[in-house]
Amino acid sequence: MKKKENRRNKGLTRRQFVMGSSLAIAGAATGISGVFKIAKGVSPPIKVGMILPYTGGTADEARRVETGIRFAFARSKYADRVEFHIEDDRETPSVGVEKAQKLVEKVGVDMLAGPIHGHVGLAVSEYCKSKKKLCLLAFSGNVLIAGKNCSRYTFMVGHTTWSVSAPGASYCFEKFGKKVYLIGNDYSTGRQITGFMAAEFKRLGGSIVGEGYMPIGTAEYAPYIGQIRDLKPDVVTGFLTPSDCVNFTKQFDSFGLRKAGIPIVMCLGMYGQVPLEAYGDSILGHYDIWHYSPWLTNKENLEFKRDFAKWKPGYPFMDALVLGNDVGTCMIYGLDQAGGKPDIERMVDAIAKREWLSPRGKSSFGPNHAIIHDLYIRQAQKIEGETRMIPVKELGRFGTSGDASGPGGECKM
């Protein structure tokens, strides 16, 4: 017995030898194939981080932005190299920054696609500035990011709160009249937008007959509708978050104000951010100010819709897809100009000079890295039994100034 044990302890058993050899061969094969891969010139992966609100009321918007970015990469030469790393910012700045830290410092992403909400976007942009990490914002339009909080490493690819509000004021003034009622959710975006509209109306010679500000998540608008009925403005304008916008518009109609001929003009394209069935007929005839419509007839938009429908048949087509796609194409352009490598400094320099024809129209960036885009007035119309936001007026191209007199203050990069 002892002899047998000694023999076992001294050398490998046949089973151990076979197992060990197999592992060694497998390891060598991997190594060899790795050598082959390097010999072929296969590049390391490109890591793209996305920080978007996957919980809460804008979860579907987040998925659309993500899908747009994925679509852009799927059509590019980086399709096989790109890795997406996705985090949920839960609509909260501190969580957004925490997730940005995780993506940058632990996962090691090369670039970030940023949040939807303005206050979260600002926080993440400030973090990326400190880490010199490229950050592209599809939706987050906090005007401070185009002004005193600007960053060489942050690009506002979607819009700013100014660029999708104030330039539309002159249309409202000329078409509807000079008495305006302002309505807005009581937080940064709502206050910024109503402030811009108020300033523009006053500059044009109009008057603010009333204002209503309410917390996000307000369900009942009867008190404000009663005010509007009494004040009889020529137009109601401002910004409400998607759920509040639905509540307000439906109740505005149910109290007879739509039929009374008072138009609503929502800023930031709010009428296109939820499926229009949520409004029923209450939205018909109202307007919004936005830089895109699925019903634009330019070549790039028609091709985009056609190609996207082939890539994801049956996927509902909404505005956020285009914004995600623009973020993706900016990343791809930057990579192309940097020789296919995620060299951030070269990418930033390249993207800053980019001019392209987006499905939205001609796009480029200002010196403050805020987008310069075409702007439209859209009207809700029923066509072929479907409610659509149809562009009825093209207002021109607008950016957001980063001068000291600009809406976000002076941008010093």
Added chain:
Amino acid sequence: MSFPTFLINLLYGFTIGSILILISSSLSLIFGVMGVVNLAHGSLCMLGAYFGLTLVLWTGNFWLALIVAPIVVAFIGFLMEVYTLRPLYGLDPLLQLFLTLGLSMIVSNLVLHFWGGDVRSISIPEALKGNVLILGTVYPSFRLFVFIVSISLVISIWFLITQTKWGIILRAGVHNMELVDALGINISWVFTLVFTFGCGLSSVAGVIIGALHNCNTNMHTDLLIWGLLAVVIGGLGSFRGAVIGSLILGVSEAFGALLMPGLAKFTIYTVMVVILLLRPEGLLKEI
């Protein structure tokens, strides 16, 4: 403030109050009889809204949704009570609190998963889409309908509580459940019945809110807070108190938003604090 504006706000306050009654009265009954603060109440109300939305999309029939969605949610409530709450009776009440909180998170995330995050809306039936004239003021027909339905339900429940055998058991249970048990009445099934009924009643409110406002995945938080406020103001376990508390809250918000725009929430919490300082036990003690 013009008279039409005053009247609109008063009516609006009563309408909101009447919807709140459906949420708060069921919450109050559940607490009064079972001693459970059901933090999943708002989520179940939200579930009612989304089931109602689906039924209307499938059938185009709002009335069917108003009847069937509460039955479905009541059944879910039944399963919740039997399989999750019942094992915790007699143990630390904090466990029930955490359980219902957890269930609330599960329900709200399931809603997000199955219905998505976009805001949706239940279509109002054609017959209720117009307006009526009340003392010369235009008022939406659907809001009047909501007020009438909610008050009718409240009166029916009040009749049930005061004029039937089950009502007697309920009222006795609020006072002393051990005695009820000692008299040979199966309190487990009393609890199940109350919880199931409460879930069904709150989801009637969900369907109505889904049509009056919208269905969104954040609605459960506000619904629960409003329900709890009304219960606290009215008196824990008091059905009548929940009714009065709900109407007070509805009217407070209506006029608070009108007189101090942006401070509407401040108004309702101020009302709550003042009432509790004057009557810490709430407005009423009796059911």
